[in-house]
Amino acid sequence: MKLMAIAFTLSEVCAAIVMSIRLNPMKDLCLGIPDNAQLMAEKRDPLDRFTRRIIDPLREIYSLPKAQIHVVYTHDIRLMAFNHDNGIFLNLHYYEICHDETVVGGTPNTALISWYFTFAHEIAHNLVEEHNANHEYFFSHICERYLPAFTSLITQPEGAQAGINVEG
Ligand SMILES: [Zn+2]
Numbered sequence: 001m002k003l004m005a006i007a008f009t010l011s012e013v014c015a016a017i018v019m020s021i022r023l024n025p026m027k028d029l030c031l032g033i034p035d036n037a038q039l040m041a042e043k044r045d046p047l048d049r050f051t052r053r054i055i056d057p058l059r060e061i062y063s064l065p066k067a068q069i070h071v072v073y074t075h076d077i078r079l080m081a082f083n084h085d086n087g088i089f090l091n092l093h094y095y096e097i098c099h100d101e102t103v104v105g106g107t108p109n110t111a112l113i114s115w116y117f118t119f120a121h122e123i124a125h126n127l128v129e130e131h132n133a134n135h136e137y138f139f140s141h142i143c144e145r146y147l148p149a150f151t152s153l154i155t156q157p158e159g160a161q162a163g164i165n166v167e168g
Pocket residue numbers: 006007121125131
């Protein structure tokens with residue numbers, strides 16, 4: 001269950017924030033990280049796919065402003081996402097390892113489903129910081145509330161959304 005991998009220490013979260021890459025605007029990069037430009041160049045394609053095929057559709061479903069979403073790249077791929085100060089941070093490295101291959105192959109549904117629930121988990125943290133019954137309540141409510149819109153996103157034939165080959 002991927003959501004189990006979301007609890008992290010403050011130092012891990014801070015390290016991830018330091019490495020954060022703001023999506024909007026793209027030029028607004030975190031400064032002071034020597035290899036940030038190199039990282040951006042190396043990860044341009046997966047970042048583009050993560051943004052266009054996963055983040056943007058889900059952000060629209062949840063009506064989240066771009067400014068609330070940040071992409072981070074950490075070496076620890078157990079980190080999928082976290083919420084800091086009502087900002088939602090998504091780990092490009094996790095996406096790259098677990099989902100990019102299927103997205104490239106035109107079958108993004110598994111990735112969309114995984115990130116749909118991750119978004120709901122992190123949005124619930126806007127209301128409740130801890131993992132407790134209240135957080136679970138809001139997480140469930142958010143999942144139910146947006147499921148019809150999300151279902152319409154993934155019930156298209158695999159590949160139609162990406163405009164490439166349908167899964168055999
Ligand atoms: Zn959490």
